Amino acid sequence: MDVHRATDRYPGGNPAAGISSRHAFSFGPHYDPENLRFGAMIACNEEHLTPGAGFDEHPHSHTEIVTWVVEGELTHRDSTGHETRVGPGDVQRLSSAGGVRHVERNDADTPLTFIQTWLAPLTPGGDPAYEIVHGIADSTPYAVPEAGAMLHVRRLGAGERTAVPDGAYVYVHIVRGTVRLDGEELAAGDAARITDAKDVEAVGMSPAAELLMWEMAG
Template sequence: MLQVWRGSDRYRGGDEDAGIDTRHAFSFSGFYDPDNVGFGQLVACNEERLAPGAGFPEHPHRDVEIVTWVVEGELEHIDSTGRTSRVSAGDVQRMGAGRGVRHVERNAGTGPLCFVQMWLVPGFLGTASGAGGGGAGSAGSGQRGSGDRGYPPGGEAGHERGHEPEYEVVHGIADGTPFAVPRTEAVMHVRRLGEGERTAVPDAAWVYVHVVRGTAEIGPAPGERLAAGDAARITDARDLEARGAGGPVELLMWEMHAEPEYGG
């Protein structure tokens, strides 16, 4: 089954006065929809736009894998392990929060910064806390890092067997290169299409397709038409394709074979 979620229907967060504009695809911080807390192992897909110098002050994460795709500009990352990096357009950044990590994210450039940040829950997270958890945590106001923010659904407790925090950046990832996320059954595929070009949609129990730029069609012709900011959520995807239908197209396609598991 294929469902289209329009970018115009995303929950708007961020802080206009601080130069932060955020669009959430799933429940996040102060916004909670019990019917929209995640898809497969994906619990957040946030479109972030930061003015020069704007950013998120130090805030915590634990038991979550965070993958960031920079669309435009330069993202500066500083974390509690001592790592500092700058991530540019076309780069993929992954942070495995593990037992716990704090970090700062900000626009290090002189122009606007745009990135898509996606959170995935590892395979096992201990005891679920139920609806009271309020979905994936982090402040919709743009002020991340107080209370229980920064934790995925399932509660703060997580599991005590968490790994040490991990961090990596793949610079200039090539089109079609699969990016597998540790401790999940999830792989991200980057696809860039010209007008009329086609690409296969992965066969998987859950496939999430986010349109970064351009217009694409997905499914049997003429297919569902998606513009920048739109997403397709596909369950039991088999023998589907995506086509470029307007301008240079950039797609982030998540191939997922599991949902989060919580202990009893």
């Protein structure tokens, strides 16, 4: 298990425009040849947008993009005609496939924080696709078969336990609260990359912890 603290993330975005980003992997000008990907994961970005701020229309291709809102509301529009609002507890996935353009904005009057994960598809190309699941529950895994990946959302109270999925690659991101994972204490923004995970357990150390666990094939 390799622990990466929130303070290890690469800073990015455009603070003058109300966008503050923290990147877990090499991204944009922050190039590290030893930190390009983990399993299918090629990015895990923590984004903070002030009211009215956002990312203007931009392209993506050959990437599975999964978004989890921590607080606030995200407005999404894309070139295939989808326009949605994404709130806390919703899972949004944009399969950019052969190419798609989209806009992401904070149209609300409160700050927006979201975690966005990019996964490399098993087979590039194809047609773009979009999906949103509102209010996903604990113990309801969300599959991204195009990338050979599964997302598990867990919310833990103090002392509550949950099994970490067994898998060739497992990425655990702490959204809020504090969690003990295999003897390590992790706080919001911290992450653990586990190779050949087996019989690992997470324990809530605070009243309301939330974690995203990505199970990825070898």
